[in-house]
Amino acid sequence: MQRFFGLPPSGELTDETLAVMKRPRCGLSDVEPFGETIRWKKSTLSYRIAGYNLPIPTSKVHKIFRSAWKIWSNVTPMKFRKRSRKEADIVISFHNGDHEDGSPFDGTGGILAHAFLPGSGIGGDVHFDADEDWRFNSTGFNLFAVAVHEFGHALGLSHSSDPGAVMYPSYNFAPNHELQLSFRDVKDIQHLYGISPNFASLFSKKPPPKTPDKCDPDLSFDAVTELQQEVLFFKDRFMWRKHPQFDETRITLISSLWPDSIPPNLDAVYENVERNVIVFFKGHQYWALRRLKLEEGYPRNISDLGFPSRIKSIDAALHFRNDHYTVFFTGHECWRYNEQQKMMEGSPTLVEQQWPGIPTPIDAAVSYEGLVHFFKRNIHYRFDSNSKHVVSTSSANDLLECEKIDDNETLTVRR
Numbered sequence: 001m002q003r004f005f006g007l008p009p010s011g012e013l014t015d016e017t018l019a020v021m022k023r024p025r026c027g028l029s030d031v032e033p034f035g036e037t038i039r040w041k042k043s044t045l046s047y048r049i050a051g052y053n054l055p056i057p058t059s060k061v062h063k064i065f066r067s068a069w070k071i072w073s074n075v076t077p078m079k080f081r082k083r084s085r086k087e088a089d090i091v092i093s094f095h096n097g098d099h100e101d102g103s104p105f106d107g108t109g110g111i112l113a114h115a116f117l118p119g120s121g122i123g124g125d126v127h128f129d130a131d132e133d134w135r136f137n138s139t140g141f142n143l144f145a146v147a148v149h150e151f152g153h154a155l156g157l158s159h160s161s162d163p164g165a166v167m168y169p170s171y172n173f174a175p176n177h178e179l180q181l182s183f184r185d186v187k188d189i190q191h192l193y194g195i196s197p198n199f200a201s202l203f204s205k206k207p208p209p210k211t212p213d214k215c216d217p218d219l220s221f222d223a224v225t226e227l228q229q230e231v232l233f234f235k236d237r238f239m240w241r242k243h244p245q246f247d248e249t250r251i252t253l254i255s256s257l258w259p260d261s262i263p264p265n266l267d268a269v270y271e272n273v274e275r276n277v278i279v280f281f282k283g284h285q286y287w288a289l290r291r292l293k294l295e296e297g298y299p300r301n302i303s304d305l306g307f308p309s310r311i312k313s314i315d316a317a318l319h320f321r322n323d324h325y326t327v328f329f330t331g332h333e334c335w336r337y338n339e340q341q342k343m344m345e346g347s348p349t350l351v352e353q354q355w356p357g358i359p360t361p362i363d364a365a366v367s368y369e370g371l372v373h374f375f376k377r378n379i380h381y382r383f384d385s386n387s388k389h390v391v392s393t394s395s396a397n398d399l400l401e402c403e404k405i406d407d408n409e410t411l412t413v414r415r
Contacts (some may be wrong), residue, residue: 005170005256008245016257019292024112024141024171028153039156039192040089040118044079047090054094055134056143064136065092068147071166071179072155074202075186076193090154094130105129112171113146115153124154145173152185156192160184163238163253164211172253174260177237183210211251212238215402217395220377223269223316224364227278231368233400237264240400249400261294262287268317268364274324274339283313305337306344318365318372332360355383357390373399 002009005020047069054061062082069080098104101122103114108131115126126147133140145166152167160167162184173179181189186208196202212219212235223234231242234254242249254262268281272288277295280287285299303309311330318327325345328335333348334355351360355374364375374381375396382391 003250005252007252008241008243009247010245015292020170020256024109025169028114028159028169038117038119040078040124043077043193044081045090045124046081046083046088047092048083048085048088050091050093053096053130055130055132056136060136061143064144065147068144068151071148071181072151072189074196075181075199075208076189076196078155078193090124090126092126092128094128096130099127101127103127105131107131108133112141113150115150118154118156126150126154141171142173142175142179145179146171148179148181152189155189157185157188160188162211163251163256164209168253170253170256172255174237174255174264177264181208183208212236214240214249214251214397214400216397218378219395219397221364221375221396223266223281224366224373224375225269225271225278225317225319226321226366226368227271231366231399232269234266234269234364242399242401258289258292262289268314268328270317270319270326272319272326272339273321279317281314281317307335315361316363316365316374318367320367327354327365329360329362329365356388357381358383 002011002017007017007020008014010017047065049058049061049065066082073079095105097107103111105111105127106129111129112132113126113128116122116124118124128134128143128146128150134143135141136143149166157167159169162168162182163172165182165184166179167185167188219235221233221235225232225234229244233240233242237254238251239254239257240249240251254264254266262280263282266280266282269278271278275288275290277288277290280289281302284302286302286305287299288295302311302314305328307314307328307330314328314330316329318329319339320326324339326337326339328337329351330348332351334351335348336345337343338345351358351362355372358374358381359376362374362376366373371391372383372385374383378396380394380396380398382393383389384391
């Protein structure tokens with residue numbers, strides 16, 4: 001389970017392992033060996049909504065499920081028809097606790113729903129936990145997002161280890177994120193059922209999003225930081241964790257480790273060892289978390305750190321653990337912040353004076369293994385602070401131990 005979710009595979013119940021285990025999720029196993037051979041043999045499926053144990057108005061439930069099925073019919077030739085009579089391929093229902101299918105629900109939180117593989121009888125049926133706070137907006141659990149995931153199972157898809165995929169087992173829907181099938185979801189469902197004749201027209205301008213690939217030669221980072229023994233690389237709503245116990249550096253969601261209060265597309269991140277907190281920056285705000293929990297009173301404005309009103313955001317944060325200070329980069333300037341006194345030291349200086357050879361504005365910076373590492377676009381600069389010069393340059397992703405680039409991952413678009 002730790003490997004699947006991108007955690008250090010220690011085999012021990014660490015705080016973050018327990019946090020992942022407690023996250024709301026789908027009830028299906030992550031190691032089900034299906035997805036290749038189990039599928040419906042027809043292109044039109046019927047479904048009905050059974051029972052009266054609905055958490056929100058019936059008309060709203062019908063609309064949500066119709067929209068969820070459309071997500072899958074947009075990319076495959078499959079069609080879905082709602083029926084009111086008893087005979088239907090897929091029966092959708094809400095249940096409390098033990099509902100006599102061998103997989104009882106566990107009340108609020110935990111398991112949100114489960115579905116069965118395509119087939120006769122209970123095959124393809126979808127069950128939702130009626131005890132959950134089901135909603136269709138920013139509060140509670142988004143019924144639409146969970147329905148899209150479970151309907152994927154009903155069509156024959158297994159869980160995906162791609163954290164950007166709808167078929168990822170943990171509930172990872174953020175209210176400010178538009179739910180859409182990922183590149184991997186589309187590849188997997190089209191492998192089972194083929195390609196929708198409307199696929200090209202629907203997705204030519206906005207193709208299914210790909211989860212960032214550590215082997216992409218054009219990869220750049222939003223932020224990079226040390227965190228205890230690790231080095232974390234942030235990109236969009238994802239991060240890579242470089243850890244001594246990892247066989248490889250794997251990608252995971254930022255929200256898999258920290259609460260959804262931490263936004264995606266961060267500007268900078270660093271670990272404040274003085275206070276044992278990790279600090280996140282985006283725009284004019286910053287967040288401080290201790291032991292995976294948001295500190296009271298956050299987010300705050302970066303002006304609280306001593307930045308003048310002309311500074312609207314920062315580009316990078318470079319923390320020096322042994323010297324107890326942090327350097328903030330804003331455009332062509334850098335600022336030195338004393339972590340013990342909690343104040344800026346003097347006026348800003350030019351980056352080219354303090355860090356000659358480093359282009360501005362930079363994307364990210366981290367002090368690691370005796371050198372300062374700067375990142376700008378897809379270039380990684382190693383800087384020696386003692387001699388004040390760039391030691392070497394390489395691709396930005398060279399610390400992620402990429403061994404190969406898969407150029408065969410493409411989606412076929414029929415016109």
